Amino acid sequence: MTCKQLQETMLDYIDGKLEQAESTEFKVHLDKCASCQDELDHFLMLHDVLKTTEEIVPAPDYKEKFWSAVDRKNHFWNSTTSKLIYYGIAASLMIFLSILMFRYYPGTDQNGTVPKPTEPGKPIPYVTQLSPQDEEDDQFIMEMNDIIESPVSSLNNSFAITEEELKSISSEKPASKTTPNRTKSKLNPAFTAPLFTEFS
């Protein structure tokens, strides 16, 4: 056994946990190695020395103090836990209601009426009702689009200004009632006259 091996097994030797063969080897090495013997002596002395340290005893009322501390903690936890539970339920309810409101509340249409709620998961139908004025405007825009996008050759002569209209414009009189084809049109005659005159 080397000095290093002896050091490694010293704790077990002191505790009496070495095997018989190891213990014999240990002792053989100690007999011929003064430094290891010295080391072991110091360890054994240390073992005794450690027993001399101061030892304290608990205060006589340590149990009462302990149980009162436990009661205080119990009270704190009970009150804190119940508060946390109430706040948690309230917060969860608010979040749930907010989600419901934003998910299923459809808002109002142009007339200010609230559509009937749809079943969960189905898209909300977008319903609009145009006012008569809006429908008239749409009709006019569609007519104008037809005119603008159609080739010049296909233009109907009915859109062309009539002789009577031309006369009435030149005499600065209001347009007569003899323009049945353009009653729905809202084109300003002053604006359309030069354009359609060329085509006629």
Added chain:
Amino acid sequence: MESLTDEKIMLEVKNGKKEYFNMILDRYYKTVLNYAFRITGNRGEAEDVTQETFSKIYFAAKRYQPLSSFKAFLYTIAFRECLKALGKRKNIIELSSLHEPKSQDNPVSTLENKEKAMIVKNALLKLKPIHRSALILREYQNLSYEEISQVLKCSLAATKNYIFRSKEQLKNILKPILSRGAL
């Protein structure tokens, strides 16, 4: 009732019989108090650590599982509380602060013995907390190496190494006195 093992007592406490915890206090309060005292070097801190340790064990009884020895469980919590106390202090104990008035229940009576105790206590406090804890658990609390390794969360070899190193360091600190045979 006195013959109940620590683990059985804890299971009784777990089942709502809190008066059984008094037996745990009877068995271990003093040893944990002294363990904390040797780690922190301060009686006030040791009392706080001990109160906190037993309080945590009491409240942990609801979840207690007797998987390892109760002693290992107890000193694991005590060690953590000691480290917390040392961390709060955030400074190394100065030797001057160790010359505090000692408790009246000091078992050593003569002045020579008091001096010896103080020297050893100071020497212990020079060790690293984990080395100190390993040594104290072995020398004073008589825990097995396996239990100490559970408390310190390290291997068995590392535990033995901690104890050997701490003893060697302690021997070097106390060498002048040991050589003179003053102790």
